[in-house]
Amino acid sequence: MLKGAEIVLRCVRAEGVDLVFGYPGGAIMPLYDALDGSGVRHILTRHEQGAVFAAEGFARVTGKVGVAMATSGPGATNLVTGIADAKMDSVPLVCITGQVRTAMIGTDAFQETDVFGVTLSLTKWSRLVRTIDEIPEVIAEGFHWARSGRPGPVVIDIPTDILKAKKEFSGPVKFTPHARAADATAEGAFSDTIVALLQRATRPVALVGAGAKLSGAVPELRRLLDDLNVPTFATVHGLGAVPPQSPYYLGMVGMHGTRQPILLCMRPICLWFSERGWMIG
Amino acid sequence: MVFGARLDDRVTGDPTRFAPNAKIVHFEIDPAQLDRVRACELPVIGDLAKTIPAFHAELRNASLPDWSGWRAVACGPERAELDPRGLAQPTIRFLDELFSRLPQDSVVIADVGQHQMWAAQRYRSSSPRGFITSGGLGAMGFALPAAVGVQLAKPETCVLCVSGDGGFQMNIQELATVHRLGLPIKVVIVDNKYLGMVRQWQQLFYARNYAETDLSDNPDFVEIAKAYRIHGWRLNEAAMVEYPVSAETGDLIENFLRSPGPELLVFDCAPEANVYPMVPAGAALSEMVFEDIE
Numbered sequence: 219m220l221k222g223a224e225i226v227l228r229c230v231r232a233e234g235v236d237l238v239f240g241y242p243g244g245a246i247m248p249l250y251d252a253l254d255g256s257g258v259r260h261i262l263t264r265h266e267q268g269a270v271f272a273a274e275g276f277a278r279v280t281g282k283v284g285v286a287m288a289t290s291g292p293g294a295t296n297l298v299t300g301i302a303d304a305k306m307d308s309v310p311l312v313c314i315t316g317q318v319r320t321a322m323i324g325t326d327a328f329q330e331t332d333v334f335g336v337t338l339s340l341t342k343w344s345r346l347v348r349t350i351d352e353i354p355e356v357i358a359e360g361f362h363w364a365r366s367g368r369p370g371p372v373v374i375d376i377p378t379d380i381l382k383a384k385k386e387f388s389g390p391v392k393f394t395p396h397a398r399a400a401d402a403t404a405e406g407a408f409s410d411t412i413v414a415l416l417q418r419a420t421r422p423v424a425l426v427g428a429g430a431k432l433s434g435a436v437p438e439l440r441r442l443l444d445d446l447n448v449p450t451f452a453t454v455h456g457l458g459a460v461p462p463q464s465p466y467y468l469g470m471v472g473m474h475g476t477r478q479p480i481l482l483c484m485r486p487i488c489l490w491f492s493e494r495g496w497m498i499g
Numbered sequence: 500m501v502f503g504a505r506l507d508d509r510v511t512g513d514p515t516r517f518a519p520n521a522k523i524v525h526f527e528i529d530p531a532q533l534d535r536v537r538a539c540e541l542p543v544i545g546d547l548a549k550t551i552p553a554f555h556a557e558l559r560n561a562s563l564p565d566w567s568g569w570r571a572v573a574c575g576p577e578r579a580e581l582d583p584r585g586l587a588q589p590t591i592r593f594l595d596e597l598f599s600r601l602p603q604d605s606v607v608i609a610d611v612g613q614h615q616m617w618a619a620q621r622y623r624s625s626s627p628r629g630f631i632t633s634g635g636l637g638a639m640g641f642a643l644p645a646a647v648g649v650q651l652a653k654p655e656t657c658v659l660c661v662s663g664d665g666g667f668q669m670n671i672q673e674l675a676t677v678h679r680l681g682l683p684i685k686v687v688i689v690d691n692k693y694l695g696m697v698r699q700w701q702q703l704f705y706a707r708n709y710a711e712t713d714l715s716d717n718p719d720f721v722e723i724a725k726a727y728r729i730h731g732w733r734l735n736e737a738a739m740v741e742y743p744v745s746a747e748t749g750d751l752i753e754n755f756l757r758s759p760g761p762e763l764l765v766f767d768c769a770p771e772a773n774v775y776p777m778v779p780a781g782a783a784l785s786e787m788v789f790e791d792i793e
Contacts, residue, residue, distance in 0.1 A: 237651060261651065261680070264672035268644035271670065275648025278631045279606055284648065299638050306635025367546075368529040408557040411541055412500070412524050417561065419522075421569050422500065425510075429503010429528060433547040436627045439502060442555045446500075448566060449573035453504045454619050454634050461625035466574055472510045473778045474616040477787065478573065 222350045223252040223381040226314065229357035231257050232390035235285050237276065239269040241296075243289025244329055246316030248381035266293050270300025274309050281434070283310040283364050290316045291329030294336075294375070301340045301371045307455065308432055310369035312360055313337075317346065319379035333375045342370030350383045358393035366395070369432060422448045425471060428455035451475070501525045501539070503547050505532050507635065508780075516783035526550055589736035590614070590689055590768045594621045596744060597659070597687070600756055605657040606631060606649050610642035610666035612696040614689035616774045618661045640669025643686065647673060650682040657685070657756065664690040664717050674727040677761045684761050688720050691768040699773045703788070715770075724763040732764040 220228070226249060230238070239261045242250045253260050263269040266288040273284030284304075288297050294315040304311040318327040334346045343363035345356050353376075360372040416422060424446065430439040436459055443450055443460060450460055451471045460467050469476035503526060504510065511517035514536045525539035526547055533542050543550050594617055598607070607622060609615040609632040622630050631649065633641040646660035667688050677684055694712040701709050721731030732755055738748040755764050777788045 239648065261647070261676065263644060263647070264675050265670060267640060268647070268670050268673045268676065271638075271641050271644035272648035272651075272673075272676075274641075275608065275631060275645030276652045277648070278645070279628050279649045280652045281628070299636070303633050303636040303638045303641065307633065368532075408554045409561065412543070412554060413557060413561045415522055415524060415541065416558075416563055419564070420566075421573070422566065423573070424500045424502065425504055425506075426502045427504020429526065429547050430551070431627045432503065433528070435546075435548040435551050438548065438551045438555065442551055442558075445555065445558065447570065448500075449570065453510055454630075454632065456502075456504060457619060457622050457630045458625055458627045462623050463625075466570065468574065470619055473512070473780075474620065474774050474776065475778075476620070477776055477789075 219384040220387040221248065221252060221381065222353060222376070222383050222385070223248040224256070225350070225353045225385065225387050226357065226376065226381070227252055227256040227258055228387065229354050229390045230285065230312075230314075233283065233357065233361040235283065237261065238285040238287055239263055239272040239276070240287030241266045241269055241289070241293060243291075243293045243316065245290035245318055245378040246287060246293065246314075246381075247289075248378060249287065249314070249316065249376075260287070266296030267299055270297045270311070270313065271303070273311055273313075274300060274304055277304075277309050277311055277369075278307075281310075281432075283312055283361055285312050285314065287314045288316070289329065290318055290333070290378075291331045293329075294333040295331055298337060298340065301337055301373065304371035305340050305342065308369050308428060309371070310365040311371040312364050313371065313373045315373065315375045316381070317375045317377040320348070320377045321379070323377065333373060337371075337373045340371065341373050342368075344373040345375070347374065347376045347380055350380050350385045353380070354387075354389075354391045355393070358391050362393040362395065422446075424448055424450040426450060426452045426456040426459050428453070428459075430459050431455075449478075451478070501527075502551070503527065505635075506536050508536060511537050512778045512782055512784040512786075516785070588617075588772060589739035590766065590772060591617050591621055592739040592742070593734070593736065593766055594618055594661070596739070596749075596752060597756070598623055600752060601659060602657050605629065605659060606653065608632065608642045608646045608649060608658065608660045610660075610662040611637045611639045612663040612666060612694070613691070613699065613772070613774045614661055614663045614687075614695075616696075617689075620774075639663075639666035642666065643670050643673045643677075643684075646684045646686070647676055647680070647682060650684050651680070658683070659756075660684055660686045662686065662688050663695060664688055664692060664714055664720070665694045667720070671723070674724065674729055674763075678727050678729055682761055683759055685756055685758075686724075686761070686763040688763065688765050689768050690717065690720065690765050691770050691772060692717050693770055695772070696774070698771070699777075702771070702773070703777075704779065720763065720765045729761045729763055730758070732762065733767070734764060735767045736769060 270286040273286040277284030364372040468478040523539040524541045609618040650658045698712040724731035
């Protein structure tokens, strides 16, 4: 027999996690009680926002899922900014929050907040765990959605009585998404579309964002850009994807970007060069 | 050709005037991101790790036009790193000095505000996960805790956290985490004693009404660091007037970066330094502003 909290940690461990960030509190205490010997190292930050941003830092630099833990109520609401941040920048993140015990949900119990509801529009996927039996499936599915496709934040809210309950544990499970047709466009033909467009293009440019990093496609992208050899610029999250010394690289685009990409995006009637840089005539 | 960028408002400016005559090919994994701000003519939906090689393979059999004339115009005499106006700014010179001394594969984490844009403008590494910042949300207070996560993930890597005096105070408590774990994070606070980016907008668009952006009574961050048992340094932007920098300044920066433990450096920056170039919100990219206009 294992406690719900031990099952959570075993399932999290099975997802390859050995480092989590968090801050303890009432409803999440059973999970903290089970940390010792779980193989999961916990880093105590001094605020839950620190925990979720640290988990994001870990995720952004490794590409792995970052995990943050907090208690119910104020602990969970302190995670919200980080959850929104992970959504905006496509960061794989799993937040595990304690919740008041099942019987007290909806009674305005001490430190009760509807975390599932609060974070619904900010998460890629979220779940309020309702029975100890569903813990392995919920954890597996949560990690799947956090890291698959366009990565993003996941919230798993677990009532404290479910963390304390006991059950025979038969091991972590694997999540298998519904089978769907292969990415037809990924294997599709480009001759009639982009290649044809390029063959008609007189002033092609390339704009690089975070996507190639997230896909692990930076070498492929660099090879493509080297062959294309067209003026190229990057968004703030695209920085580093294109080596800055590449002769066709023109720096960052956007509100505080360099001038060249910006002007190349427009349709200049004529371009001239002066001591002030590119001008549009 | 757009590779894995969302084309949000900070990239396009006024979307009706962003590349109005272009045909956009948008490589994107999330179909929900297409056509939100600027419609594309040709979406390529899928994982870039698959779509890029597939496209590249077909491209090899195609003959493309000669774009050398276009390349000469676009990538000609003035490339990004040559921007002389940018380099005139002492904070930018400082960041250049700092970045040029970073070991390869260092990770720079920027908070949110003017220092973030200066850092992004001067970032010169080709390490794909080497520049980390809260881009879409712009959450102040991001950098210090994010640096904790980065340093734990990469214990051997030089981790440089660049923050402002406003954002730093939003998660200042994480200095305790840095101290307890002995993480050798190098923290820079670009201290202009203002919420600088908001102040810049107030200056440019709200007739210099600096409503509630004044932080001139900031605490002494070196003393704060000391209270957390973290060593602190101070550098005034006057030190950046000399070029190349004096041996003394060079040594300070070098010792700051090479220290085996956590370090915090306060860079005193002119209160009214601005980030340029800048495209005013909602304006077209062609309406870019390059310098202070009184």
